[in-house]
Amino acid sequence: MNSEPNSRLQDLFGLAGWSKGELARLVNRQAAAMGHPQLATDTSRVRRWIDLGEIPRDPVPRVLAALFTERLGRVVTIEDLGLVRHGRTGKRQSKGQLDNPDGLPWAPERTAAVLTEFTGMDLMLNRRGLVGAGAALAAGSALSTAMHDWLHTDPALATDAPRTHDPLHADPAGYDRYEAAPIGSQEIEELERSVEVFRAWDASRGGGLQRKAVVGQLNEVGGMLAYRHPDHLQRRLWGVAANLAVLAGWMSHDVGLEPTAQKYFVIAAHAAREGGDRPRAAEALSRGARQMVHLGRPDDALDLMKLARTGSGPEVLPRTQAMLHTIEAWAQAAMGKGQAMRRTLGEAEELFVSDKSEVPPPSWMQMFDEADMHGMQALAYRTLAEHEPAASNTAQRHAKEALELRAGGRQRSKIFDYLSLASACFIADDPEQADRYARLALVSMGETSSHRTWDRLREMYRLTGQYASYPKIQDLREEIQLALPKPQSRAKGSNMKA
Secondary structure, rough: OOOOOOOHHHHHHHHHHOOHHHHHHHHHHHHHHHOOOOOOOOOOHHHHHHOOOOOOOOHHHHHHHHHHHHHHHOOOOOOOOOOOOOHOOOOOOOOOOOOOOOOOOHHHHHHHHHHHHHHHHHOOOOOOOOOOOOOOOOOOOHHHHHHHHHHHHHOOOOOOOOOOOOOOOOOOOOOOOOOOOOOOOHHHHHHHHHHHHHHHHOOOOOOOOOHHHHHHHHHHHHHHHOOOOHHHHHHHHHHHHHHHHHHHHHHHHHHHOOHHHHHHHHHHHHHHHHOOOOHHHHHHHHHHHHHHHHHOHHHHHHHHHHHHHOOOOOOOOOOHHHHHHHHHHHHHHHHOOOOHHHHHHHHHHHHHOOOOOOOOOOHHHHOOOHHHHHHHHHHHHHOOOOOOOHHHHHHHHHHHHHHHHHOOEEEEEEEEHHHHHHHHHHOOHHHHHHHHHHHHHHHHOOOOHHHHHHHHHHHHHHHHHOOOOHHHHHHHHHHHHHOOOHHHHHOOOOOOOO
8 A cells, every 4th residue: 555645536536526435335336337246335445545545456446437437528547547556567656647647658468458448438438428528638758758768679579478378467447348259360350451441431531420430449459459369460459459549549639539539649559569560659659749739739749759750660661751750840840940840851752752662551651642741741831831931832832732642532631731722822922812722621621520620720710810801701701600610619728730
């Protein structure tokens, strides 16, 4: 037992508004519903958990996570409650929790349990019609510091995983625990195909409509990982988990569930690392960096990108490196660092051109093609144009190139290109062309469920202010005001920059 209070549980207990006696009664009732009728918690036990840092035995941490998840309307995990026995990952330190709130990095045997617990709680929120919008994002510096040494070490499963003949003993977690059982290559192939279907749907329609299906699939894969398969199958299964976790995170980000999205990106990095795929882990972290730039935190994005680039390993392909560079350049542009941005984009172009496709890109990189390269360059220059208006001309050129190259099924990307182009035209004092491209974006927006497109539209709307006296722009502003959803549909505390 610790002799210090559990500050994390204490804070969440205060937010929930329960008395200690009320929480004790709720724990007993919830435990019985989860198949543990013998549990008998009282007020004094709750006091010891909160005030003395005592960590209760299973199933109490899971029961508490379920209760707080439902009460607060967002995913609350055992880590969030400060109730994890860290074992070989280090002693629990109350004073360090703010810098490393999730005890990162997790021990290998813990990753499957975290994955299953978190997805189970997320699904519970979906079933009960709640919205996980609370909590706050961890700083990029905190994540990168916590994960630096872990990501840079040899990711081979032979080093990290339990012995091949042993099952992977993951802690049971959540309501949707999958029955651990062996699966074969055919089942994994079907899972890999399902990832491609989900990825294509997300690119076309946005994250809102299929997020629950992706989270549900990831929850099942987490259960499958509780059984220790032969190495070649276990690696592929971790790869499926990483791909699904990235998609779940990207879809969560797309609909404004920002802390939930960040957690999925971290889970994806862990899953990729367990599967021995450091480039995939780096790409997962780069998603978190893109999220940070979108939320107006480019300095945190650069911290994550430094980790992603240096931890991607020697096997990373030039095209993957180019993609990582474009995200770093966007963060630099958001900070007004034009010289650094241009240098980084120049390196990205050289890397992209140097990729001769002799080695086929992994499935998760197939979306980053020449059109995406131009689209990211357009976004970086459009962002820089807020600091250097002359950059708007280059932004327009890249956006037009991206639009010409976009393949079918990339509707959301086309909307972003139109918005980058319209914004660049406004900054370049060309409202006539800006109006044209803004209307093209508006026409397509109703076909997607992406909140990020609305965030970018709001940024473009801000630029229309100086042209509000123009009749055509006045009409455009009215159309945008009618089309935009109400602000409260967004997660609180989001500061949108694009």
